[in-house]
Amino acid sequence: MTSVIDQDQEKILKIRGLRVHFYTFEGVVKALDGITFDVFKGESLGLVGETGCGKSVTVRSIMRLIEEPGKIVEGEIDYHGKDILTMKDKEVRRIRGKKIAMIFQDPMTFLNPVLRVGDQVSEVFLLHQEIPEAKRSDGKIDKKKLKGLLRTKVTDIFKIVRLPDVEELYDRYPHELSGGMRQRVMIAMAIASNPDIMIADEATTALDVTIQAQILDLLNDLKDELRTTLIFVTHNLGIIANMCDRVIVLYGGQIVEVAETVELFQKSIHPYTRGLLKAIPLIHRPKRELDAISGVVPNLVTPPEGCRFHPRCYMAAENPEIKERLCVKERPDPYEYFPGHFVACHVRRLERVDEDAGLKPETVYEKIETQ
Amino acid sequence: MAQADVEESSVELKEEVETPDEDNLIKVRNLVKFFPITGGLLSKVIGYVHAVDHISFDVPKGKTIGVVGESGCGKTTLGRTILRLVEPTSGEIYFDNHDIPNLPSNQMRHLRRRMQIVFQDPYASLNPRMMVKDILSEPQMVHRRIIQRKFSIPAFVFLLITFLGFIVSLIINQFGSAIDLSLPGVWSFSIPLPSFSPSDLDFLNSSLFPVVIYSSFALFLLFLFLAYSVRKGPSQNQINAYILRILREVGLDKEHLNRFPHEFSGGQRQRICIARALVLNPDFLVLDEPTASVDVSVQARVLNLLKGLQKKRNLTYMFISHDLSVVTHMSDIVMVMYLGKIMEIGPKNIFTLAASKVHPYTSALGGALPVPDPTYSKKAIILKGDVPSPANPPPGCVFHTRCPEAQKICTTDEPELKHKEHGHYIACHFR
Ligand SMILES: Nc1ncnc2c1ncn2[C@@H]1O[C@H](COP(=O)(O)OP(=O)(O)O)[C@@H](O)[C@H]1O
Ligand SMILES: Nc1ncnc2c1ncn2[C@@H]1O[C@H](COP(=O)(O)OP(=O)(O)O)[C@@H](O)[C@H]1O
Ligand code: SF4
Ligand code: SF4
Ligand SMILES: [Mg+2]
Ligand SMILES: [Mg+2]
Numbered sequence: 094m095t096s097v098i099d100q101d102q103e104k105i106l107k108i109r110g111l112r113v114h115f116y117t118f119e120g121v122v123k124a125l126d127g128i129t130f131d132v133f134k135g136e137s138l139g140l141v142g143e144t145g146c147g148k149s150v151t152v153r154s155i156m157r158l159i160e161e162p163g164k165i166v167e168g169e170i171d172y173h174g175k176d177i178l179t180m181k182d183k184e185v186r187r188i189r190g191k192k193i194a195m196i197f198q199d200p201m202t203f204l205n206p207v208l209r210v211g212d213q214v215s216e217v218f219l220l221h222q223e224i225p226e227a228k229r230s231d232g233k234i235d236k237k238k239l240k241g242l243l244r245t246k247v248t249d250i251f252k253i254v255r256l257p258d259v260e261e262l263y264d265r266y267p268h269e270l271s272g273g274m275r276q277r278v279m280i281a282m283a284i285a286s287n288p289d290i291m292i293a294d295e296a297t298t299a300l301d302v303t304i305q306a307q308i309l310d311l312l313n314d315l316k317d318e319l320r321t322t323l324i325f326v327t328h329n330l331g332i333i334a335n336m337c338d339r340v341i342v343l344y345g346g347q348i349v350e351v352a353e354t355v356e357l358f359q360k361s362i363h364p365y366t367r368g369l370l371k372a373i374p375l376i377h378r379p380k381r382e383l384d385a386i387s388g389v390v391p392n393l394v395t396p397p398e399g400c401r402f403h404p405r406c407y408m409a410a411e412n413p414e415i416k417e418r419l420c421v422k423e424r425p426d427p428y429e430y431f432p433g434h435f436v437a438c439h440v441r442r443l444e445r446v447d448e449d450a451g452l453k454p455e456t457v458y459e460k461i462e463t464q
Numbered sequence: 465m466a467q468a469d470v471e472e473s474s475v476e477l478k479e480e481v482e483t484p485d486e487d488n489l490i491k492v493r494n495l496v497k498f499f500p501i502t503g504g505l506l507s508k509v510i511g512y513v514h515a516v517d518h519i520s521f522d523v524p525k526g527k528t529i530g531v532v533g534e535s536g537c538g539k540t541t542l543g544r545t546i547l548r549l550v551e552p553t554s555g556e557i558y559f560d561n562h563d564i565p566n567l568p569s570n571q572m573r574h575l576r577r578r579m580q581i582v583f584q585d586p587y588a589s590l591n592p593r594m595m596v597k598d599i600l601s602e603p604q605m606v607h608r609r610i611i612q613r614k615f616s617i618p619a620f621v622f623l624l625i626t627f628l629g630f631i632v633s634l635i636i637n638q639f640g641s642a643i644d645l646s647l648p649g650v651w652s653f654s655i656p657l658p659s660f661s662p663s664d665l666d667f668l669n670s671s672l673f674p675v676v677i678y679s680s681f682a683l684f685l686l687f688l689f690l691a692y693s694v695r696k697g698p699s700q701n702q703i704n705a706y707i708l709r710i711l712r713e714v715g716l717d718k719e720h721l722n723r724f725p726h727e728f729s730g731g732q733r734q735r736i737c738i739a740r741a742l743v744l745n746p747d748f749l750v751l752d753e754p755t756a757s758v759d760v761s762v763q764a765r766v767l768n769l770l771k772g773l774q775k776k777r778n779l780t781y782m783f784i785s786h787d788l789s790v791v792t793h794m795s796d797i798v799m800v801m802y803l804g805k806i807m808e809i810g811p812k813n814i815f816t817l818a819a820s821k822v823h824p825y826t827s828a829l830g831g832a833l834p835v836p837d838p839t840y841s842k843k844a845i846i847l848k849g850d851v852p853s854p855a856n857p858p859p860g861c862v863f864h865t866r867c868p869e870a871q872k873i874c875t876t877d878e879p880e881l882k883h884k885e886h887g888h889y890i891a892c893h894f895r
Binding site for chain 1: 813844
């Protein structure tokens with residue numbers, strides 16, 4: 094499942110300095126504070142973090158789906174050499190749903206309750222694919238033939254997502270299906286357009302563990318068969334460990350750590366990631382007590398200056414001098430701690446630079462600053 | 465009737481019955497809760513949801529029983545039925561040897577103080593218009609009202625009797641010449657009365673009489689004081705001090721007393737709910753998915769808090785969750801439910817035991833859990849299909865439609881919950 098990512102691998106998405114604000118009654122919610130990362134072609138990338146850390150806003154920005162009162166105030170999202178954020182609406186629509194497809198947590202908000210599920214999936218085909226077989230010799234479309242062709246296409250794709258009794262299912266309405274089946278219909282709609290990138294935003298969160306296992310298994314197989322890139326958004330570190338090649342950890346609208354999955358779980362560097370991993374109970378390794386992170390997630394209207402984690406950070410508390418000078422003032426930029434393993438933390442960076450140069454943290458820092 | 469529809473599938477915990485009763489705070493036998501399904505023009509009952517279907521188990525004092533299963537398997541209904549927040553269809557529930565379903569409501573009210581519930585959703589279970597101090601003093605007020613009635617009725621009866629005795633003795637005494645209130649050797653005092661009577665009623669003036677009068681007067685004062693003090697109850701200061709102590713126990717403080725629920729984060733709200741459950745000093749808590757709506761860092765603190773409280777107050781928990789790792793972390797005993805029935809009761813590590821040692825559903829659940837450790841490898845059998853409707857559960861073994869090991873017998877015969885080894889029960893023909 095996990096493979097070493099070749100750094101020279103083709104980058105399908107390049108996200109640079111993404112900043113998103115929501116203009117609400119309480120004030121401006123600074124939801125994303127300059128997010129930068131790459132998505133490699135064919136990889137399965139995880140976006141993990143606690144509620145409100147900006148996972149959904151990040152992936153919705155990729156689809157340019159940020160609506161009022163939100164606004165992408167800064168940033169660049171490069172897809173095949175073009176910036177999605179400055180594209181014409183028409184161009185975005187051509188990408189959205191066709192080249193980049195999304196699977197949401199709650200399919201009921203996405204499915205039309207009064208249309209048969211089969212017809213809804215066939216619309217995706219009509220929208221995104223030419224169906225030349227349905228054309229008559231005079232160039233006009235044979236409606237009846239088209240309908241039959243679409244039905245076969247839909248039932249075929251239902252079989253791919255392992256739905257049962259596909260012929261009968263075509264004529265059912267969304268509310269007649271179980272949660273797991275609806276999610277399969279959503280996945281069918283996502284893969285119907287043969288996308289480059291599939292984004293699953295908490296796609297299995299509402300499902301029971303046995304149904305979740307079915308859907309995860311399906312997504313894993315589809316990813317291999319269709320060779321799409323998969324972006325997996327979840328708060329569940331277990332899903333990340335089982336599904337992703339690489340992980341991005343978010344906290345309060347900032348990226349705190351990026352690493353390959355195995356490395357992240359075995360050698361996490363950032364104090365937040367470490368705290369998160371220590372806080373979860375493990376079924377195979379019982380703990381007497383869980384190590385909890387103190388404090389609460391930041392209010393993003395008035396987020397902490399500098400590193401947004403500093404009010405809760407034990408590492409900053411252990412290094413009061415660095416905390417005063419940097420953590421509370423400057424946003425730490427991701428630093429390549431190990432090859433391909435980025436950490437956004439002042440203390441960690443200084444410690445690393447210190448190790449390399451054999452110098453004291455302050456002097457090293459001064460040296461870098463003046464470079 | 466619902467009971468009539470069910471063939472006798474009584475599941476007896478024979479071995480467990482042998483353990484002495486004092487060790488088990490909760491004993492449940494053949495508990496059934498069916499919800500009627502109505503339909504048609506006349507809202508006729510057309511069927512039943514088998515929410516809890518012949519369940520038997522024990523919970524030892526001071527221990528935690530974890531209840532796991534997929535949504536709709538009856539976990540919440542089980543917890544609420546034990547507390548009699550939902551009336552059982554049939555079956556027996558004993559709490560500290562009290563027969564819960566047949567307890568008169570006044571005794572139930574008294575017992576309810578000792579069994580509390582913490583709900584899944586801390587947003588919905590707190591009144592948004594009440595400040596924390598009112599939320600926490602409310603159950604105490606309710607309880608105080610109960611004490612008051614219990615104490616003031618006998619107090620009132622005693623008052624009446626002593627008072628009447630006093631009056632009667634005065635009237636009788638009219639026949640004497642005077643009411644002699646002398647305490648021999650202390651003082652002598654008598655109220656002279658006009659005497660119309662023959663002197664053979666003089667026994668009233670015997671030396672015992674003043675003692676009776678004085679003691680009845682003392683009793684009168686005592687009960688007056690008692691009745692009064694109970695009505696008055698603890699002062700607001702005493703209540704506040706008590707609430708503050710509880711609030712500190714759950715990790716909140718004085719400054720939180722005068723705030724409304726919306727001013728708190730999800731984790732803090734759940735602490736308030738836990739504090740509210742603790743106010744009446746219970747012995748048993750049903751924790752219904754207490755961390756399902758909070759993030760992992762908050763969850764860790766709530767779980768640590770619950771474990772700490774249990775140790776300190778010797779609480780018995782029923783910990784309901786669909787999260788296997790949380791249940792494993794919290795429980796001493798784990799109970800696996802499927803479609804209203806118990807599949808297995810066992811030690812907390814059943815989800816990591818070899819598949820041959822546990823119920824097929826238990827090992828499927830354990831295999832389905834995504835473990836946050838990329839190096840942990842497990843053999844996962846992915847169950848097919850969905851959970852059938854609890855309104856129409858499959859015959860035989862309820863799990864047979866999804867069981868990878870199902871045989872012909874499973875479709876017809878329901879497996880008994882059999883004792884395997886100490887404290888480990890499995891309901892499967894092939895285990
Ligand atoms: N429509 C909105 N209006 C106001 N604030 C929003 C809106 N959508 C998201 N936010 C804010 O943006 C932040 C990130 O949200 P989101 O990306 O949805 O988090 P998550 O990581 O849970 O998916 C949150 O603090 C949230 O309050
Ligand atoms: N008040 C009720 N009326 C009718 N059906 C109910 C009621 N409460 C629960 N049920 C049904 O009983 C079954 C068990 O529900 P519940 O105990 O809430 O399961 P769980 O907590 O395990 O998810 C479900 O099918 C549910 O729909
Ligand atoms: S930058 Fe400072 S506050 Fe932020 S994680 Fe590192 S040590 Fe902690
Ligand atoms: S009794 Fe049969 S169907 Fe039920 S769990 Fe055992 S093998 Fe599976
Ligand atoms: Mg989200
Ligand atoms: Mg429930």
